Amino acid sequence: MVTLNRIYTRTGDAGATRLADGRKVSKADLRVEAYGAVDETNACLGLARLSTGGELDAILARIQNELFDLGADLSTPARADEAPGSVLRILDSQVERLEGEIDALNAELPPLASFVLPGGTPAAAALHLARTVCRRAEREAVRLVEAGEPVSGPALRYLNRLSDLLFVAARYANDKGAAEVFWKSGATR
Template sequence: MSIYTKTGDKGTTGLFDGGRVAKYSERVETYGTFDECNAQISFAEKFCKVPRNKDLLKKIQNKLFLVGGEIATEDPTKFYAASQVISEMDTTELESIIDEYTAMLPEIHSFILPGVTLAGAQLHVARTVCRRAERGLVRFSNEAKVRPELLRYANRLSDFLYILARSEDNYQVDDDEVDQIVKQYNDAIGNGEE
């Protein structure tokens, strides 16, 4: 089966519920940006060292399919009948993880550079794409009905990606410091400096 259909050759694309819209429409721009965010999250996940973070990001990727699917549907009842949707519980779960990680990480009192490690930097890229997607969703909500829970989830997701970036940076910096101490100890033993 071919991956191309030729149906978009005239500048329109098909939606989940069968309708067609211009590829430059606000709807397509919005779900396309969430798709871009999802790809960035996938990329970031490959660099993560914390196993839980990897699992959380994979779960988020599946949730973003729900976000994109809902936005890609002009008649939301058709999407609701065929799929799960982002719920208040999904947003609450993000908040719970954000609160848990915030309590574990060192306090900060200023802006931070986006990413000390490769994982942290990539998560910050995903965070900024998520913010752009959220701005698009807010703009799109001026022309079409968007469930408030979708807006809340998008807003919380960028905060979640921020805290995971900090988590990865903190973990890897701590790990590097331990490696440095072990190396210094081994060097000292090798030089007879016990």
């Protein structure tokens, strides 16, 4: 006998979902928007990884896993009385690792002389897309904070650094800058 594992539960049919702490909220809730944008970022990275390899692919694979951790972090409102390690949270050490990777990748790139247009190689274009979606996830998380909802500091810093890393990674994926497409101010007037 085959047991079917249904993907649908029908519990969200009326437009509600549950956060990790069990609280029922609208699917349009700011918190759901924030971790939803993180999920979109992750999907963009999956697409980018189809065209990357080596060290960059290893970095992106680790980040994809960390984005699930970040989604869990954002889906669980931070509490002042939270015992360390009781909830899956992004750590400052993960933010610091992103900074180290940004510095390492950037060291292999020529200095920027102009704004870079999204494009060049397929991997770079996909990484630029992931960067813009990540920036939206960051904006959604900031909206959450501005609405008075608790969000862990490392989660916000992680999103900010990740978008920086994705910019540098896109440049790196453009043959270490050789295939970059630069903005030409007023060129089409």
